[in-house]
Structure formats: structure tokens, C-alpha cells
Amino acid sequence: MNADERGWAVAGLCVVALGCAPLPARDEQGPLAGAGDAARGRAVFVAREGGHCVLCHAAPGVAVAGDVGPALGGIGSRLTPAQIRFRVVDITRVNPDAVMPAFHRTEGLSRVAAQHAGRPVLSAQQVEDVVAYLATLR
Ligand code: HEC
Numbered sequence: 058m059n060a061d062e063r064g065w066a067v068a069g070l071c072v073v074a075l076g077c078a079p080l081p082a083r084d085e086q087g088p089l090a091g092a093g094d095a096a097r098g099r100a101v102f103v104a105r106e107g108g109h110c111v112l113c114h115a116a117p118g119v120a121v122a123g124d125v126g127p128a129l130g131g132i133g134s135r136l137t138p139a140q141i142r143f144r145v146v147d148i149t150r151v152n153p154d155a156v157m158p159a160f161h162r163t164e165g166l167s168r169v170a171a172q173h174a175g176r177p178v179l180s181a182q183q184v185e186d187v188v189a190y191l192a193t194l195r
Pocket residue numbers: 102107108109110111112113114125126127132141144145148151152154155156157158160187191
């Protein structure tokens with residue numbers, strides 16, 4: 058086996074045995090904090106202070122929700138946790154014109170009230186929790 062073949066063999070083993078991709082896709086983001094908790098994430102999803110994701114997104118088992126954004130039922134089958142995280146942190150990285158706020162970005166924002174300057178809308182742990190919750194929507 059030459060070096061090239063060995064590289065592919067290792068990448069193949071990595072995918073098959075460990076479920077890891079050899080190269081991260083450009084729309085993925087790794088964990089920002091410790092493991093998320095889906096129950097806490099659901100609370101973030103519906104809470105008026107914090108996420109208030111239900112203002113724009115329907116989800117299974119959530120009674121009252123808006124429809125500005127896509128319904129998120131099945132999102133856990135369509136996107137990986139890393140892809141969901143990438144979008145929650147800063148949706149403008151997938152769609153510069155998106156009306157959804159960037160939930161974990163503190164730079165390059167306009168019209169931020171002084172008391173919120175430098176602070177993301179959701180903490181790193183809250184992002185992990187909401188990602189864990191959305192990953193359960195299959
Ligand atoms: C002001 C409305 C609004 C709020 C609040 C909002 N979103 Fe969104 N969201 C959108 C829209 C609109 C899109 C579609 C983005 C686009 O245009 O590409 C979207 C897209 C997404 C996507 C990608 C969906 C897909 O199918 O690719 C995820 C995941 C998501 N939102 C999660 C959240 C979470 C979690 C919260 C709360 C922390 C939240 N959103 C709050 C409007 C919103």
C-alpha cells in the first residue's frame with residue numbers, strides 16, 4: 058500500500074468505524090460547550106426570553122408557533138447536529154438575507170442595545186441544549 062492508499066484506508070476506517078468524516082463540511086460547526094440537554098433545549102426553544110424560536114418555527118408537540126421560518130419537524134434526520142449548530146450560531150452563514158437572528162455571534166451586528174453589546178443572545182451551553190433538542194426531532 059502506498060501513502061495515498063493508506064490515507065484513503067484510514068479515512069474509510071474512520072467513516073465506517075467511528076462515524077467521523079475525513080473533512081468537516083463547510084456548513085458544520087463543532088461543539089461550543091459540554092454535551093447539550095434536550096429537555097433544557099426545548100425550554101430554550103419555547104422561552105420568550107432567550108431563543109423564542111417558536112415565534113417563527115413550528116415543532117412537533119409545540120402547540121402555538123409561528124411560520125416565518127420552516128417547520129422543524131424531522132430536522133434531526135435532515136441535518137447533523139454540527140449542521141444544526143452552524144445554523145443556530147449564525148444563520149447568515151447559509152443565507153445572508155435570512156430574517157432569523159444570529160444567536161451566538163457578537164461581532165458585525167447592527168442595532169444592538171448597549172446592555173446587550175458583546176453578549177450573544179444564547180450562551181454556548183444554550184446553543185448546545187437547543188441543538189440536542191432539535192436533533193431529537195426525527
Ligand atoms: C424571526 C424569526 C426566526 C426566529 C426567532 C428563529 N428562526 Fe430559525 N429560521 C428562520 C428562517 C426564516 C429560516 C430559514 C432561513 C433561510 O432563509 O435560509 C430559519 C432557519 C432555521 C434553521 C435551518 C432550517 C433548515 O431546514 O435548514 C434552523 C435549524 C433554525 N432556524 C433554528 C432556530 C432556532 C433553534 C431558533 C431559536 C434559538 C430559531 N431558529 C429562531 C426564522 C427564525
